[in-house]
Amino acid sequence: MQFRNIYMTGLVLIGCITLFLLYVQLFYSPLLYITGDTVVRRADWERVSHMYGNMMTRQEEFLKQRSLEDVVLHYAKQQQIIVNDEAVKAQMNQLGSNKTERIKQLKSLGMTEEESYQNIYRAMTGFQVKQQLTKHITVSEQEIQSVYQQNIEAFSVPELRTIKYIHIKNLQNKHELDRYFLSIESFKDAYEIVQHPSIQKGLQELVSIAQLQGELSKPIATYMFQAPENQLIGPIQDIEGQIWFYVEAVQKPQILPLPTVKAKIHSTILLEKQTAFFQKWLKTQKKVQHYKIFPGNLKRHQLISFWFDLPHHVMLLL
Structure with missing residues (x-):
C-alpha cells in the first residue's frame, strides 16, 4: 500500500510538472520591461514592434525607446498632462483628407489608424512633457557670442x-x-x-x-x-x-557675421541644454518609477525566462 501511495504521488508530481512546463511553453510571455504601473511582456511588444521597424538587429534599441516613452507617459498621467483628441486627429489628417486616403497611406507604412493615433498621441504627449519641463531654460547673449567665437571656422564660407x-x-x-x-x-x-x-x-x-x-x-x-x-x-x-x-x-570667401547666424546658434544651444536637462530628468524618473528592462527576454526560451522573471513577479505582488 505504501509503495502504491508513493507511486501515485510520483505520477501526480510528474503530471503537475508536465502541465507546468506545457503552460509555460504555450502561455507564458516573458517580461520585457516594468515602469511605474506599466508591465510589458513579449506578447505586448510583438503587437507593436512593427511600428518601430523590422530590423531584428535593432530590436533591443527599439524596445528601449518604447520603454522610455512609457516612462514619460507615466509621468504625464500623474501630472494630468493630456493631449487634446482634436490635435491628434489634426495630425492624422495630414496623412490624407479622408479616411480612405489615410488607410491607404497607413497600409503602405504597415500600420492601422488606431496604431497611427497611438503613435501620434505618444509623440505629442512626450513633446508636451519636454516643453513643460524645459520651459525655464534660456540662452544668454554671452553664450551665443562664446559659441560664435569658439567655432568661428564653422561659420566661414569658402x-x-x-x-x-x-x-x-x-x-x-x-x-x-x-x-x-x-x-x-x-x-x-x-x-x-x-x-x-x-x-x-x-x-x-x-x-x-x-x-x-x-x-x-x-x-x-x-x-x-x-x-x-x-x-x-x-x-x-x-x-x-x-x-x-x-x-x-x-x-x-567670407565669415558669416554674427547677426546672420545668431538665430541658428540660439536654437542649437537651446536644444542642447533642453536635451541635457531632459536626459538628466529621465534618469531620475527611471529611479522614481522603479524602471527595469530585460532585453535578454526577447530571445530567451519561455522556461528560462520564467525563472529569470520570478523574482520580479514576486516584487510586483508586494
Missing part, C-alpha cells in the same frame, strides 16, 4: 563659383564643334543647342572646390577655380576627352 561647362567625350570629328568655342556667346549657343550622347553639359551653381571635385576630376576642378571670371577656357584635355568652360560668377 570661395564659391558658378561654372558652366561642356565635356566632349570620345567624339570623332571634334573640329565640327570648333565654331561653338570662339566666344562665350557661341559657347552659350552650344550649351543650349548641341545634343549628342558623347557630349556632357554641366552647370555647377555656387559650388566650393571640394564639391566640384566630387563631380569632376581634382585637376580639372582646381583649374576651374584658378580661371578668371567671364572668360571662355578650353580645350582642356582629360582622360575622357576635352572640356570647355567659363566662370559665370565668383563669390569670395
Whole structure:
C-alpha cells in the first residue's frame, strides 16, 4: 500500500510538472520591461514592434525607446498632462483628407489608424512633457557670442563659383564643334543647342572646390577655380576627352557675421541644454518609477525566462 501511495504521488508530481512546463511553453510571455504601473511582456511588444521597424538587429534599441516613452507617459498621467483628441486627429489628417486616403497611406507604412493615433498621441504627449519641463531654460547673449567665437571656422564660407561647362567625350570629328568655342556667346549657343550622347553639359551653381571635385576630376576642378571670371577656357584635355568652360560668377570667401547666424546658434544651444536637462530628468524618473528592462527576454526560451522573471513577479505582488 505504501509503495502504491508513493507511486501515485510520483505520477501526480510528474503530471503537475508536465502541465507546468506545457503552460509555460504555450502561455507564458516573458517580461520585457516594468515602469511605474506599466508591465510589458513579449506578447505586448510583438503587437507593436512593427511600428518601430523590422530590423531584428535593432530590436533591443527599439524596445528601449518604447520603454522610455512609457516612462514619460507615466509621468504625464500623474501630472494630468493630456493631449487634446482634436490635435491628434489634426495630425492624422495630414496623412490624407479622408479616411480612405489615410488607410491607404497607413497600409503602405504597415500600420492601422488606431496604431497611427497611438503613435501620434505618444509623440505629442512626450513633446508636451519636454516643453513643460524645459520651459525655464534660456540662452544668454554671452553664450551665443562664446559659441560664435569658439567655432568661428564653422561659420566661414569658402570661395564659391558658378561654372558652366561642356565635356566632349570620345567624339570623332571634334573640329565640327570648333565654331561653338570662339566666344562665350557661341559657347552659350552650344550649351543650349548641341545634343549628342558623347557630349556632357554641366552647370555647377555656387559650388566650393571640394564639391566640384566630387563631380569632376581634382585637376580639372582646381583649374576651374584658378580661371578668371567671364572668360571662355578650353580645350582642356582629360582622360575622357576635352572640356570647355567659363566662370559665370565668383563669390569670395567670407565669415558669416554674427547677426546672420545668431538665430541658428540660439536654437542649437537651446536644444542642447533642453536635451541635457531632459536626459538628466529621465534618469531620475527611471529611479522614481522603479524602471527595469530585460532585453535578454526577447530571445530567451519561455522556461528560462520564467525563472529569470520570478523574482520580479514576486516584487510586483508586494
